[in-house]
Amino acid sequence: MTNDQIEQHHAKTEEAFKKYxxxxxxxxxxxxxxxxYSTGIYKNFGIPELFISALPQNLSHELIENYVDQFKNVDSLPLNKRIEDLTGRFPVYLIEVPNNMLLDYTLATIKFYKGQEYKFLQLVYPDTKGLFPxxxxxxxxxxxxxxFKS
Known part of the structure; x- marks a missing residue:
């Protein structure tokens, strides 16, 4: 990345933090x-960060946004339970993930928290036939x- 690209990325990140x-x-x-994956949800909303594998970019961002909107004001999350209404496209599950399992994936989040406590969940979704892992x-x-336990 060039210095200009890095500066643009940081500006985009700061804008997202302010807005969302x-x-x-x-x-x-x-x-x-x-x-x-998300960065800042745990600090600002008190619910775990979210990790999503192998979905398109726009859909992943939509799911993270829906997750925050739906669960930011609840006392407990529906872990290992089928969730039908996070998106109108398919059901999902939220599963706990130890932070050390994501060290190779979530570098921006690790840097953001700088040794402070944070938690992650993974969003698990079905294949194109509606089957889960x-x-x-x-x-x-x-x-x-x-x-994953279904």
Whole structure:
């Protein structure tokens, strides 16, 4: 990245923090599935950051936005439970992920918290046939970092 690109990225990040209270980073990966993750949700809304693997950029950002809107004012999250209304496209699950399992993925979040406490969840979604990772016949390249129980 050039210095100009880095400055543009930082300006975009600061603008997102001011407007939304968090920033989402999308990483296009060549040899493994792309992924997206949030930074700032835990600090500003008291709910875990979110990690999503192998979905398109706009859909990943939409899911993070919906997650914050739906759960920022609740006392407990529906972990390991089927969630039908996070998007109108398909059901999802939220699973816990130890931070150390995401060290190779969430560099912006690690840098943001600088050793402070934060938590992550992973959003798990079905394949194009509606099957989840524990279902027979599941066929999708999503990386499951936490322990998925359906």
């Amino acid at each position: 209270g968090y920033y989402s980073t999308f990483i296009f990966a060549n040899n493994k599935p792309s992924f997206c 524990n279902d027979n016949g599941y066929d999708y390249d999503q990386i499951i970092v936490g322990e």
